[in-house]
Amino acid sequence: MVPRRQFDSLEVSLLxxxxxxxxxxxxxxxxxxxxxxxxxxYLCTQCGSTCGDKIEEPPRAAGSVLR
Ligand SMILES: [Zn+2]
Structure with a gap:
């Protein structure tokens, strides 16, 4: 029996x-x-090189509605 890992919910940890x-x-x-x-x-933990970048949308503030 091989336990399944859920990768979908994890952030990128290997690049x-x-x-x-x-x-x-x-x-x-x-x-x-x-x-x-x-x-x-994203910085390589071994050599410190930049492996990539990403723009993350900010979480929507609860209670603030734009109209
Ligand atoms: Zn590296």
Whole structure:
């Protein structure tokens, strides 16, 4: 019996590092706050290279409705 892992709900934790040339565990770092969301970059935990970036939409504030 092989236990199933749920990857869908997890954030990206392994990315292909251009320097190491293999998938490495990455650290997420907040880079910029943009109107459309916060921009994060992913840094290789082995060599510190940037492996990618991502813009995350901010969570909607409860109770504030734009009309
Ligand atoms: Zn690396």
């Amino acid at each position: 292909l590092c251009p320097r190491c040339r293999v998938a490495q565990p990455v650290r997420k770092r907040l880079l910029l706050c943009l109107p459309e969301g916060d921009k994060y970059e």
